[in-house]
Amino acid sequence: MRRLDNPGVLGANMILCIAVGGATAPALSADPAQLTATVCATCHGADGNSSDPAFPKLAGMDQEYLLRQLKAFSSGKRRDERMVGIVATVDPDDFAGLASFYGQMKPMPGKVADTALAVKGKAVFDDGNTDSGVPACAGCHQPDGRGNARFPRLAGQHQGYVLKQLAEYRSGRRATDPLMTTVGMRLTEEEAKALAEYIAGL
Numbered sequence: 001m002r003r004l005d006n007p008g009v010l011g012a013n014m015i016l017c018i019a020v021g022g023a024t025a026p027a028l029s030a031d032p033a034q035l036t037a038t039v040c041a042t043c044h045g046a047d048g049n050s051s052d053p054a055f056p057k058l059a060g061m062d063q064e065y066l067l068r069q070l071k072a073f074s075s076g077k078r079r080d081e082r083m084v085g086i087v088a089t090v091d092p093d094d095f096a097g098l099a100s101f102y103g104q105m106k107p108m109p110g111k112v113a114d115t116a117l118a119v120k121g122k123a124v125f126d127d128g129n130t131d132s133g134v135p136a137c138a139g140c141h142q143p144d145g146r147g148n149a150r151f152p153r154l155a156g157q158h159q160g161y162v163l164k165q166l167a168e169y170r171s172g173r174r175a176t177d178p179l180m181t182t183v184g185m186r187l188t189e190e191e192a193k194a195l196a197e198y199i200a201g202l
């Protein structure tokens with residue numbers, strides 16, 4: 001099989017080869033820099049800091065966390081039509097390289113739109129809500145929101161993306177971790193909005 005100059009069309013080409021040749025083509029490992037530039041950058045930004053709140057910033061997130069999420073989209077444990085479609089075109093052998101590539105990029109801060117709301121969010125982030133049993137986010141995600149391999153970085157993430165994830169843990173649509181399902185179920189809509197506002201400015 002001819003090696004393509006543009007790995008973005010690799011998936012389609014492999015399917016074509018299988019259809020024509022009838023044999024399974026050997027997996028070609030793509031260069032993460034090229035693969036991200038051609039496949040991922042449209043949504044996640046050229047530097048891993050997307051400008052559209054529908055798409056999460058990936059820059060500076062722990063590579064083990066990113067790898068777990070790519071595998072979760074691939075196995076169907078995490079559902080999102082766009083990402084499920086994308087991972088299906090990528091060779092699973094390339095997941096680790098992609099995760100490491102984004103992990104090394106520099107995260108850019110987000111923008112707080114409502115400072116009064118962010119102050120309310122900080123209270124829940126640092127101390128939780130003892131009445132409803134919400135644990136302090138800082139306890140797992142770190143006081144500065146930078147996270148680690150187990151607990152993802154939240155600092156600077158888009159409000160819209162954070163809100164969507166909290167709603168999905170609450171509804172059970174994102175079932176990648178029982179800890180966050182519990183957290184999501186205990187948060188009120190108001191608390192979630194305030195937290196997303198605070199997290200954007202971390």
Ligand code: HEC
Nearest residue numbers: 039040042043054055056066069070080082083086090098
């Ligand atoms: C068509 C737009 C689109 C493209 C292209 C795309 N993504 Fe995504 N990606 C998304 C969306 C939307 C989400 C959020 C899904 C959700 O809400 O659960 C996401 C989420 C992710 C996440 C989870 C982040 C987190 O914080 O949990 C990772 C990792 C990821 N994408 C990696 C990639 C990689 C690597 C590529 C290229 C191979 C890629 N994406 C290409 C739209 C895209």
Ligand code: HEC
Nearest residue numbers: 135136137139140150151152162165176177179180183195
């Ligand atoms: C007991 C530990 C723990 C606590 C407390 C906790 N989290 Fe999490 N959080 C996690 C883990 C683990 C994940 C990764 C889950 C996964 O793989 O889906 C996560 C993921 C997330 C995500 C998804 C990140 C992404 O990039 O998609 C958001 C948003 C989030 N947490 C917000 C919060 C907020 C807000 C609070 C406080 C109200 C909080 N978490 C408290 C453990 C925790």
